[in-house]
Amino acid sequence: MNSRLSSYLSRLLVDRRGGYRRDVLRRFDALRDFDCLSRHDIDMHVSRELAQVLNFAREHVSFYMDRIPPDISEENALAMLPQLPMLTKQDVQQSLHELCVKDIERFEDATGGSSGVPTIFYTDLERKKAGEASTYWSNGLAGFDYGDRVAMLWGSDRDCRPETIDQRLEGRDRDCSSNRRGCEPLGDARSGVPRVQFAQIKAVARNMIENVRWYNAFDMGENRMHDFHAGLLNFKPHVLVAYAGSLYEYAKFLNIHSLKPQYPLKSIVSSAEVLTPAMRKSVERVFERPIFDRYGNREFGPIAAECEAHAGLHINEHDMLVEIDSPDPYEIPGEIIVTYFRNRVMPFVRYNTGDIGVFAKGECACGRKTKKLKTIDGRTSDSIRTKDGKLIHGEYFTHLMYGVEGVKAFQFVQEAMDAYVLRVVCCPQIAQMYTDPWIESVKGCVGGNGNVRVEIVDEIPLLPSGKRKFTLSLVDHGL
Ligand SMILES: [Zn+2]
Numbered sequence: 001m002n003s004r005l006s007s008y009l010s011r012l013l014v015d016r017r018g019g020y021r022r023d024v025l026r027r028f029d030a031l032r033d034f035d036c037l038s039r040h041d042i043d044m045h046v047s048r049e050l051a052q053v054l055n056f057a058r059e060h061v062s063f064y065m066d067r068i069p070p071d072i073s074e075e076n077a078l079a080m081l082p083q084l085p086m087l088t089k090q091d092v093q094q095s096l097h098e099l100c101v102k103d104i105e106r107f108e109d110a111t112g113g114s115s116g117v118p119t120i121f122y123t124d125l126e127r128k129k130a131g132e133a134s135t136y137w138s139n140g141l142a143g144f145d146y147g148d149r150v151a152m153l154w155g156s157d158r159d160c161r162p163e164t165i166d167q168r169l170e171g172r173d174r175d176c177s178s179n180r181r182g183c184e185p186l187g188d189a190r191s192g193v194p195r196v197q198f199a200q201i202k203a204v205a206r207n208m209i210e211n212v213r214w215y216n217a218f219d220m221g222e223n224r225m226h227d228f229h230a231g232l233l234n235f236k237p238h239v240l241v242a243y244a245g246s247l248y249e250y251a252k253f254l255n256i257h258s259l260k261p262q263y264p265l266k267s268i269v270s271s272a273e274v275l276t277p278a279m280r281k282s283v284e285r286v287f288e289r290p291i292f293d294r295y296g297n298r299e300f301g302p303i304a305a306e307c308e309a310h311a312g313l314h315i316n317e318h319d320m321l322v323e324i325d326s327p328d329p330y331e332i333p334g335e336i337i338v339t340y341f342r343n344r345v346m347p348f349v350r351y352n353t354g355d356i357g358v359f360a361k362g363e364c365a366c367g368r369k370t371k372k373l374k375t376i377d378g379r380t381s382d383s384i385r386t387k388d389g390k391l392i393h394g395e396y397f398t399h400l401m402y403g404v405e406g407v408k409a410f411q412f413v414q415e416a417m418d419a420y421v422l423r424v425v426c427c428p429q430i431a432q433m434y435t436d437p438w439i440e441s442v443k444g445c446v447g448g449n450g451n452v453r454v455e456i457v458d459e460i461p462l463l464p465s466g467k468r469k470f471t472l473s474l475v476d477h478g479l
Pocket of ligand 1 (some may be wrong): 365
């Protein structure tokens with residue numbers, strides 16, 4: 001569909017209820033305007049938002065009542081922040097309900113993150129709108145205009161869930177009176193259409209109107225990639241958004257088969273894991289289009305995005321404050337800490353993302369005055385290549401664990417070509433409940449003949465490098 005027609009129809013037909021679409025687009029405009037502010041005005045905005053969220057957290061969130069002092073103002077908020085305790089994923093796991101405000105409508109979500117520590121958290125409508133606007137903004141830095149055709153080489157939650165897991169979660173959601181998939185209703189009881197089916201039909205219609213097509217990064221065998229190429233040649237996306245690892249694998253496939261991609265028309269956005277200089281070079285050579293790296297997570301959506309200067313990632317300071325936990329955050333990498341301004345139902349104050357980064361020095365050649373991240377580390381996982389040639393992105397296993405309360409950590413290991421072990425740190429009740437569905441789900445993905453077992457362990461060991469990977473392949477594929 002033509003970009004202008006999609007833009008017109010999206011404004012007219014998608015998420016209009018309660019002015020939702022209008023609010024998202026207003027925020028998108030605000031983010032673009034924010035990019036034109038002086039450093040002084042950005043600092044004023046950050047101080048004001050920071051003071052508001054800290055005071056709100058102290059007054060309304062029991063977890064923070066004794067952790068945040070009462071005398072915070074716009075003038076002293078930035079100076080006070082480093083004295084406040086950090087929020088860890090373990091804090092969120094252990095104190096989820098003390099971190100939430102009860103009288104705000106909330107939606108359950110979950111993250112596996114780069115560390116393989118599944119964590120449930122809550123979002124509100126404002127967070128949802130801000131996240132969508134931030135996605136448009138980050139794509140905008142890569143040349144995207146609202147209505148442009150976007151191809152997503154990405155994974156979908158539903159592709160990795162056996163019915164048994166979904167049924168258990170649906171049951172739990174009803175008990176909690178919350179909807180873990182956000183604010184979309186899951187069906188229409190009056191029409192008799194099953195709730196999940198109704199949501200799927202709605203999602204397909206929405207993707208058509210919004211000019212978005214999905215290509216499953218959890219299923220990238222040779223034949224599938226030939227299909228992707230044919231589909232993309234036909235669709236002609238302006239922007240291709242992909243996991244860095246999937247993008248690299250797909251570019252290699254095109255190169256090996258001497259296939260010339262005449263897409264995307266504008267640019268490629270790489271996200272969710274580390275894009276190395278070698279990967280960037282090889283992908284740009286195949287597609288002959290620039291890559292724009294993006295950093296984000298499930299909790300906050302896009303956090304930082306690369307501009308046309310390709311010299312670091314601009315932080316979305318309109319919606320959050322980013323710190324680096326390091327004695328010299330411009331020289332020595334440290335953990336990326338985020339205080340998020342847009343989620344009143346569960347304020348994140350000094351949240352340790354588990355990722356490692358360092359700030360970029362100096363002003364950007366593009367003229368934007370927002371702070372930049374120079375490098376981000378920690379977003380690594382191995383892809384799994386199965387005996388029959390299927391390639392599965394590591395994020396599949398993160399999605400498998402979404403929403404399973406009680407899993408403290410996990411790691412998926414391919415020990416041999418058709419032997420797999422899923423190591424999980426959890427209590428015996430969770431193990432008993434989920435072991436069979438996990439095995440069923442993984443077998444469905446890697447192939448029925450794979451030998452899959454689940455091991456319940458006390459901890460996930462670190463690699464010799466000191467890092468922890470949530471997917472690991474011990475098989476030398478000779479790639
Ligand atoms: Zn820039």
